[in-house]
Every structure is written in structure tokens, then in C-alpha cells.
Amino acid sequence: MTSVDLAIDPGLAAAEEAHRISRRRLQWRRRLLPAAGILFALALWAGIVWLFKVPVFVAPSPQLVAYTLWTKIDILLENLLPTAIEALAGFTLGNLAAILIATVFVHKKALEEAFFPVVVVVNTIPVVAKAPILVLLLGNGMEPKIAIAALICFFPTLVNMVRGLESVNPQAMELMRVLSASNREVFFKLRLRNSLPFLFSALKIAASTSVIGAIVGEWIGSTTGIGALIIQSTYNFDSAMLYATVLVGSAFSVLFFVTIVAVEQLVVRWQPANAH
Structure with a gap:
């Protein structure tokens, strides 16, 4: 106006x-x-700790957690770095594998019918059960943590990507056939574009789960990382450090999620009616 x-x-x-x-x-x-x-929530937390005289080793006050964050931020960031690397690497590998396999499944329905049940069975295995196996196979370095993060990202992205690639508008698909479009043109100009909202829905989930996967992997066997620091703080009854470590890991997960949301807003400027 x-x-x-x-x-x-x-x-x-x-x-x-x-x-x-x-x-x-x-x-x-x-x-x-x-x-x-x-x-x-912070006021309620502080009030409960003060009112019931909760011991520090059980639950610290918000003030003590904030003080720990301030005084031990160097240790927290030092341990965040390997976890962040493992989560980002697992996020990248797991989602790339899911996108590639989803593309194969869409073009080769026989392969989807044969191997999708296998993927479902592998996904039903709890991550805490997969972790020791991967540690035995890959050693005690970053590799098993990256593999766990990749596996935990893989299934949601695969399911969403297959759905996005297959749920194209029938009229648009018929138009592409009338125009004699090749499979490559149909994929890049129609299927891939249609799948982007579904893909980003999965990536937002994977942004958080990849961090969880890396931390769980560190619980199994690691001397550094957010997961290792959580275990050490628990065994030492250092609840303030435990809460501070959890907050740092959560903050990184939120930052990762917000980054994916920002990229989605730049890339996806439309939403299909059946995307959730």
C-alpha cells in the first residue's frame, strides 16, 4: 500500500x-x-532448593551453577569441542547417507522393499546397545562417536526424504512426462525441490539427536567430551559441574537447531500442503 x-x-x-x-x-x-x-522456572528451582534445604551434591542452586559456568568455562568449552566435532561429523555423514539411499529407494522400488525393513530393524536397536559394538569395531577414538551420531540421524532423514521425493504433485509429474523430461530433470526440478521441506524437518531433529549420539558414545569410553565430563561429575558428586555441563551441551544443541532453522528460511520459501 x-x-x-x-x-x-x-x-x-x-x-x-x-x-x-x-x-x-x-x-x-x-x-x-x-x-x-x-x-x-529458575525462581522455582532456587526456591525449592532453599526451602527444602536440598544438599548441594543432590541439586545445586541456580546461582551455584551460574558461578560454576563462569569459573570453569574453559574446561567446559575444552570438552565441548570434541563433542561438537563428533556431532557435526555424524550429522553430515548420517544425513548424506540417508539422502543418497532415499534417492536410490525412490528410483529402485525393489531395493526399497528389500532393505527398508533391515533399516527399521537396525533403528529399533537402542543406541546404548549399538555403542559398545561400535567401540569394539572402531576403537576408542572419535570414530565410534561419529558413527553413533550418524546412525541416530540416519533413520528420520531417510523416512522424511523418501516421503518428500515420492509425494510429488501427480499433475506436475504428468506434465514432466508430456514434456519428455529425463529422470535427472524430474529428480532435480521436481522431486528434490518438493522434498526440501521434508528434509529440513528431519535435519532439525537430527541437529539435536546428533549431539545426543555423540554424548552417549562418550559415555561408553572416552576421557574427553561433554559425555565424559558428565560421567566424571556424577562419580565425583559434583552436581554443580554436572548441571553446568548439561547446560553447555544443551546450549550447543539449541544453537545447532537454530542454525538449521535459519538455513531453512533461506532455502525453503514454500511449504507443500502435506508437509508437517
Whole structure:
């Protein structure tokens, strides 16, 4: 709407101003309510610890956790680095493998019918059961942690990618056939574009689960990393360090998730009706 239109019709100007005010209020509401919720949770936590005189080794106060974060941030970041590397590498490998296999499944239905049940069975094995096996196979370095992170990312991306590649508009597919499009053109111009919202839905899940996979792998056998620091803090009854470590790992997971959301907003500017 132009400034000339607003000058001619004062009612339009008032409606536009009301819309701006409403949108601004909504933006502040979305910012303030989560902040208020976090502050309330922290106050409740501090109140329970103070009221019931909870021992420090059972549950520290928020103030003690904040102090630990401040004084031991170098140790926390030093241990975050290997976990971040393992999570990012596992995220990359697991999702690339899922995308490639989903592409094969869509073009070779016999392979999908033969091997998709195998993928489902492997996915049903708990990650804490897979971890010792991978440690035995790959050693005690970063490799098993990366493999665990990749495996935990793989299945959701595979399922979403297959669904996205297959759920193309029938009319669009028929049009591509009428235009004598090759399989490559159909894939890149129709199937792949249609699958992007589904893919990013899976990537947002994988952003968190890859960190979980890396941490679980470190629980099995590692001297560094967020998972190892969690185990050490638990055995030492250092609850403040335990809570601080969990918060650092969670903060990295949230940052990873927000990064994927930002990339999605840049890449995907449409949403198919059946995407969830």
C-alpha cells in the first residue's frame, strides 16, 4: 500500500497503523513470554532448593551453577569441542547417507522393499546397545562417536526424504512426462525441490539427536567430551559441574537447531500442503 493511498483514505492509514501495532505486540509477546517462563522456572528451582534445604551434591542452586559456568568455562568449552566435532561429523555423514539411499529407494522400488525393513530393524536397536559394538569395531577414538551420531540421524532423514521425493504433485509429474523430461530433470526440478521441506524437518531433529549420539558414545569410553565430563561429575558428586555441563551441551544443541532453522528460511520459501 502506497503513501498516496493512505493520504487519500484516512481509514486505511488507521487500519495500517493498527496492524503495525498488533504485529509489534505479537513480536514482544513471543519474546517476553518465553523469557518470563525461564525466569519463573529458575525462581522455582532456587526456591525449592532453599526451602527444602536440598544438599548441594543432590541439586545445586541456580546461582551455584551460574558461578560454576563462569569459573570453569574453559574446561567446559575444552570438552565441548570434541563433542561438537563428533556431532557435526555424524550429522553430515548420517544425513548424506540417508539422502543418497532415499534417492536410490525412490528410483529402485525393489531395493526399497528389500532393505527398508533391515533399516527399521537396525533403528529399533537402542543406541546404548549399538555403542559398545561400535567401540569394539572402531576403537576408542572419535570414530565410534561419529558413527553413533550418524546412525541416530540416519533413520528420520531417510523416512522424511523418501516421503518428500515420492509425494510429488501427480499433475506436475504428468506434465514432466508430456514434456519428455529425463529422470535427472524430474529428480532435480521436481522431486528434490518438493522434498526440501521434508528434509529440513528431519535435519532439525537430527541437529539435536546428533549431539545426543555423540554424548552417549562418550559415555561408553572416552576421557574427553561433554559425555565424559558428565560421567566424571556424577562419580565425583559434583552436581554443580554436572548441571553446568548439561547446560553447555544443551546450549550447543539449541544453537545447532537454530542454525538449521535459519538455513531453512533461506532455502525453503514454500511449504507443500502435506508437509508437517
